[in-house]
Amino acid sequence: MSLPAGEPGRRPTIKDVAALAGVSKGAVSMAFNGRPGVSETTRARVIAAASQLGWAPSQSARVLSGTRVNTIGLVIARPARMLGLEPFYMEFISGIESVLADHDSALLLRLVGDVPEEIAVQRAWWRSRQISGSILVDFLSDDPRIPALTALGLPAVAVGHPSLTGGLPCAWTDDATAVTEAVRYLAALGHRRIARVGGAAAFGHTAIRATAFARTARELGLDQARSVDTDFSGAQGARATRGLLASPAGSRPTAILYDNDLMAVAGLSVAAEMGLAVPRDVSLLAWDDSQLCQLTLPKLSAMSHDVFGFGAELARRLLTVLNGGTPATGPVATPVLTPRESTAPPARTT
Amino acid sequence: MSLPAGEPGRRPTIKDVAALAGVSKGAVSMAFNGRPGVSETTRARVIAAASQLGWAPSQSARVLSGTRVNTIGLVIARPARMLGLEPFYMEFISGIESVLADHDSALLLRLVGDVPEEIAVQRAWWRSRQISGSILVDFLSDDPRIPALTALGLPAVAVGHPSLTGGLPCAWTDDATAVTEAVRYLAALGHRRIARVGGAAAFGHTAIRATAFARTARELGLDQARSVDTDFSGAQGARATRGLLASPAGSRPTAILYDNDLMAVAGLSVAAEMGLAVPRDVSLLAWDDSQLCQLTLPKLSAMSHDVFGFGAELARRLLTVLNGGTPATGPVATPVLTPRESTAPPARTT
DNA sequence: CTGAAAGCGCTTACAG
DNA sequence: CTGAAAGCGCTTACAG
Numbered sequence: 001m002s003l004p005a006g007e008p009g010r011r012p013t014i015k016d017v018a019a020l021a022g023v024s025k026g027a028v029s030m031a032f033n034g035r036p037g038v039s040e041t042t043r044a045r046v047i048a049a050a051s052q053l054g055w056a057p058s059q060s061a062r063v064l065s066g067t068r069v070n071t072i073g074l075v076i077a078r079p080a081r082m083l084g085l086e087p088f089y090m091e092f093i094s095g096i097e098s099v100l101a102d103h104d105s106a107l108l109l110r111l112v113g114d115v116p117e118e119i120a121v122q123r124a125w126w127r128s129r130q131i132s133g134s135i136l137v138d139f140l141s142d143d144p145r146i147p148a149l150t151a152l153g154l155p156a157v158a159v160g161h162p163s164l165t166g167g168l169p170c171a172w173t174d175d176a177t178a179v180t181e182a183v184r185y186l187a188a189l190g191h192r193r194i195a196r197v198g199g200a201a202a203f204g205h206t207a208i209r210a211t212a213f214a215r216t217a218r219e220l221g222l223d224q225a226r227s228v229d230t231d232f233s234g235a236q237g238a239r240a241t242r243g244l245l246a247s248p249a250g251s252r253p254t255a256i257l258y259d260n261d262l263m264a265v266a267g268l269s270v271a272a273e274m275g276l277a278v279p280r281d282v283s284l285l286a287w288d289d290s291q292l293c294q295l296t297l298p299k300l301s302a303m304s305h306d307v308f309g310f311g312a313e314l315a316r317r318l319l320t321v322l323n324g325g326t327p328a329t330g331p332v333a334t335p336v337l338t339p340r341e342s343t344a345p346p347a348r349t350t
Numbered sequence: 351m352s353l354p355a356g357e358p359g360r361r362p363t364i365k366d367v368a369a370l371a372g373v374s375k376g377a378v379s380m381a382f383n384g385r386p387g388v389s390e391t392t393r394a395r396v397i398a399a400a401s402q403l404g405w406a407p408s409q410s411a412r413v414l415s416g417t418r419v420n421t422i423g424l425v426i427a428r429p430a431r432m433l434g435l436e437p438f439y440m441e442f443i444s445g446i447e448s449v450l451a452d453h454d455s456a457l458l459l460r461l462v463g464d465v466p467e468e469i470a471v472q473r474a475w476w477r478s479r480q481i482s483g484s485i486l487v488d489f490l491s492d493d494p495r496i497p498a499l500t501a502l503g504l505p506a507v508a509v510g511h512p513s514l515t516g517g518l519p520c521a522w523t524d525d526a527t528a529v530t531e532a533v534r535y536l537a538a539l540g541h542r543r544i545a546r547v548g549g550a551a552a553f554g555h556t557a558i559r560a561t562a563f564a565r566t567a568r569e570l571g572l573d574q575a576r577s578v579d580t581d582f583s584g585a586q587g588a589r590a591t592r593g594l595l596a597s598p599a600g601s602r603p604t605a606i607l608y609d610n611d612l613m614a615v616a617g618l619s620v621a622a623e624m625g626l627a628v629p630r631d632v633s634l635l636a637w638d639d640s641q642l643c644q645l646t647l648p649k650l651s652a653m654s655h656d657v658f659g660f661g662a663e664l665a666r667r668l669l670t671v672l673n674g675g676t677p678a679t680g681p682v683a684t685p686v687l688t689p690r691e692s693t694a695p696p697a698r699t700t
Numbered sequence: 701c702t703g704a705a706a707g708c709g710c711t712t713a714c715a716g
Numbered sequence: 717c718t719g720a721a722a723g724c725g726c727t728t729a730c731a732g
Contacts, residue, residue, distance in 0.1 A: 011477075013709055024719045029711055039717065054502075056477035060413040061710035064724045069410070071458070071480075080444030080658065084437040085641050094430030094461050101460075106480070108421070109459045110451075111444050127361075127406035129725095130421075130456070152404075234645040262645070269647035291435050295584040295612070297619035308430065363725055374703045379727055389701065411726035414708045479709095 012053040021049040032057065063129065070105040072096075072318060073125050073134040075118045080111055082233055085262050087290035088307055095311025096135065103319060115140065119148045126154045133157075133322050135314050139164040139204045157318040157327065159310075164204035169327045171313050175205055176212035178303050178335040179257070182285055183216040183225075185337055186255040190345040191283065193224050195253035197240045197263055201229040209259065224251055230263060237263025241270040245282065254346040255283040261292050264300050268342070279344035289338060298341030305335040362403040371399040382407065413479065420455040422446075422668060423475050423484040425468045430461055432583055435612050437640035438657055445661025446485065453669060465490065469498045476504045483507075483672050485664050489514040489554045507668045507677065509660075514554035519677045521663050525555055526562035528653050528685040529607070532635055533566040533575075535687055536605040540695040541633065543574050545603035547590045547613055551579040559609065574601055580613060587613025591620040595632065604696040605633040611642050614650050618692070629694035639688060648691030655685040 017032075018025045023042060030038045031046035038046075050056070063069045074096065076089060083089055097107055108131055112118050122145070125131045133155035136145060146166035149156055158165035161172045186194050196213045199206040210227050217225030228243065230236035237258065244253050258264040264286035271278050278284055278298055286293050289302035310332055317327035367382075368375045373392060380388045381396035388396075400406070413419045424446070426439060433439055447457055458481055462468050472495070475481045483505035486495060496516035499506055508515035511522045536544050546563045549556040560577045567575030578593065580586035587608065594603050608614040614636035621628050628634055628648055636643050639652035660682055667677035 014711095015709080025709085026711075026720080027718065030718095033711085035711095037717065042717085054477060056474060057711095058414070058709055059478045059480050060410040060419070061708075061724090063410040064408070064414055064709080064726085065711040066724065067711075080441065080448070083444065084440040084657075086440075087435050090433045090436075090440060091430065093459070094433065097459075097461050098430070106458050106460065106475075108456050109443070109447075110456065111447050124406060125456075127404060128409045130409050234641050238645060265642075266645040269645055272647045291584050292615075295588060295616040295619055297622045364727095365725080375725085376704080376727075377702065380702095383727085385727095387701065392701085407727095408725055411708090411724075414710085414725080415727040416708065417727075 012055040014055070014057065016053055017046065017049045017055050020053060021045045029057075068322065069129060069132045070103070071108050071131050072100065072105060072315075073108045073110070073122060073131040074137070075110045075112055075121050075134070077112050077115050077118045077138060079113070082231065083111065085234065086232065086260065087262075087292065088260070088288055091290070091307040092137075092311040095308040095313075096315040097311075098308070099312045099315035099319070105319075115144055119145055122149055122154060123152055126152055133318050135159065135318055136165075136168070140202050141204050141207060143204070155318070155321050157314055157321060159314060160204060161208060162329075163208075169317055169321055169329060171310070171317055172205075172331050173305060173310070174331045174334040175209050179209050179212040180216045181334075181337055182257050182303055183213060183220065183222075185339075186257070186283060186285065186343065187220045187222065189255070189283065189343065191255040192222055192346075193251065193253045194222055194255045194257065195225070195244045196227040196257045197237055197244070197259060197267065198227050198229050199232045199259040206259065213257070224253070226253070230259075232260055232263065234262045234266040238266040238270050241267040242274070245271065245274050245276060253282065255285065255343070257285045257287075259287050261286040261288050261290050261300065261302060264302070264342075265292055265296055268296055268298075268300070278342050280347050283343040283346070285343055287335070289335075293340065296342075301340045301343040302338050303335040304338040306333060309333075362405040364405070364407065366403055367396065367399045367405050370403060371395045379407075418672065419479055419482045420453070421458050421481050422450065422455060422665075423458045423460070423472060423481040424487070425460045425462055425471050425484070427462050427465050427468045427488060429463070432581065433461065435584065436582065436610065437612075437642065438610070438638055441640070441657040442487075442661040445658040445663075446665040447661075448658070449662045449665035449669070455669075465494055469495055472499055472504060473502055476502055483668050485509065485668055486515075486518070490552050491554050491557060493554070505668070505671050507664055507671060509664060510554055511558060512679075513558075519667055519671055519679060521660070521667055522555075522681050523655060523660070524681045524684045525559050529559050529562040530566045531684075531687055532607050532653055533563060533570065533572075535689075536607070536633060536635065536693065537570045537572065539605070539633065539693065541605040542572055542696075543601065543603045544572055544605045544607065545575070545594045546577040546607045547587055547594070547609060547617065548577050548579050549582045549609040556609065563607070574603070576603070580609075582610055582613065584612045584616040588616040588620050591617035592624070595621065595624050595626060603632065605635065605693070607635045607637075609637050611636040611638050611640050611650065611652060614652070614692075615642055615646055618646055618648075618650070628692050630697050633693040633696070635693055637685070639685075643690065646692075651690045651693040652688050653685040654688040656683060659683075 018028045031043040137159045139160040158168040158170040228240040286300045286302035289304035293300035293302045320327040368378045381393040487509045489510040508518040508520040578590040636650045636652035639654035643650035670677040
């Protein structure tokens, strides 16, 4: 399909291309990078020579002579085993890459155990000039990354509500509104005892959802609106559900809202295991809405969310920052209620 | 925690560190990289100066002056939407990174639509010297990456059986043996009509599993040992299962082996939807065995596989290649049968 | 044990 | 429109 360089041993450099095309190195650079200052015939000759030799400019050399490095960083501080089953991240990464690919940029990915480790990685990447900026996720309240990375001068955009992300440019889903909608929907179906299986308490977005849940329940006059924290894993989702459904019948929740879809899937099995029918005895409402929600029986109702587009938007905002612009600020689309088969009015007998 | 450089504007270089430590640039380099030729007191002074200024050597400059670039590539040619739910990849990536992290190396990740696009990405990365090598996954039969990347001279290790990976150093799970074990186990339970819901037919490992499945069925004298191809998605797993279970009762399979766990989860719902009890009416056996298998009711029996360790092993073998060594060759641990609740002897009445 | 110099492969002013 | 030169920030022989 293309001509391999053939020459074993040495890899071609700009000098070889210049020699083959019969021009100076400077001309090759201009021609190859589409800059003015070179005739079209010369440009064509250079491109042909480069392709014949299988040459592309060394990124290191380009960066060293002033070009911005075309790599951006993403560090995820969650246990590896858990990430495998969080459909969120792969979709989010795909979205980021869909944008980066159009800008000849690449994603440097790292999975770490905790936030201090993340800071160390971001710092090392930045100081050694391996990345030009980063996308930050999973903000804690008073997140230590904010002062640390700001001091470093690392360009970054954050996934999270402005109340969490310091002064960083950010993008977020309006989780408070989505939670409110979810609870109102369940209440409108007739549920009075609604519980929530939340994610990791340390995350700021978990706190935002918990607060919105409690507030909405209060506004609607719902009693016993319990929230249970987990680590987002299926195992803890199951445990939390078991705890909730083991309550005496008169105080047992008739509807449960989950913070992701994996835990909702686990909840479905727990309900069956305890002899409760979904949605007759208990309604289940998932979050994020990956493909998983449509593989269960009954299919899971969910707060559905365009994770791929979310990733793409973050990448776009980071590129804007890197180009010296002011990125759009504001939330992306609010998760939208997608009723399927796991939510219904509570049974009369309950 | 650490002293920010403070100086807004310019980032420190080796020259600044040399000046602060009162030595030459060469001495800073030797000291910082732990080379001999510098006294311990000088080394300490250099380290202190570097840390005070927040300096780390520029990767670009290091690479340009001969150091190997510490980045390795991974390109996954599968639709993004599908990756989100393949627990395999995140665990695999985690495993790779667990090794790279110990060698100050990083993972450059790219998701693409097809193999030609992957070849283009690998070629661009290699020519521009952004990676020192790659881990290749999802081999097709007669995979076009083999000649293309070999011609390039890209150091690579492959995930796949030697019959698929050309002459590339590789690592693989012995899927043929695992499939054989799976089928023998189901037959030993008393099943005579065993079907298989396979992955994407284009992949070499799918073909290996299909062949082993057919051979074992023949050896055991099983009739109607059907294999159905899918794209690994839950939706197609459901469709395939529906097709199999819709057979007339006398020819309907009493056991189904899946090529991943997502499809097995989907199969579980389909069985329920069709009024068939698992495992009474049909046994289901998953592959890969992520956390998902333990969240269903019944819990899924699976061919369990240390995906994290698999990724780590690939990374180790690639590093060996990059260091000029000959990597260990041979399979990693064979997936091991992990019986749970979804497999049992077939009901008498069937 | 240390310092001055060359060179890695580009890009970018700066002359022609 | 083109060519020769400087410089990016390191590392590595090579003298002292």
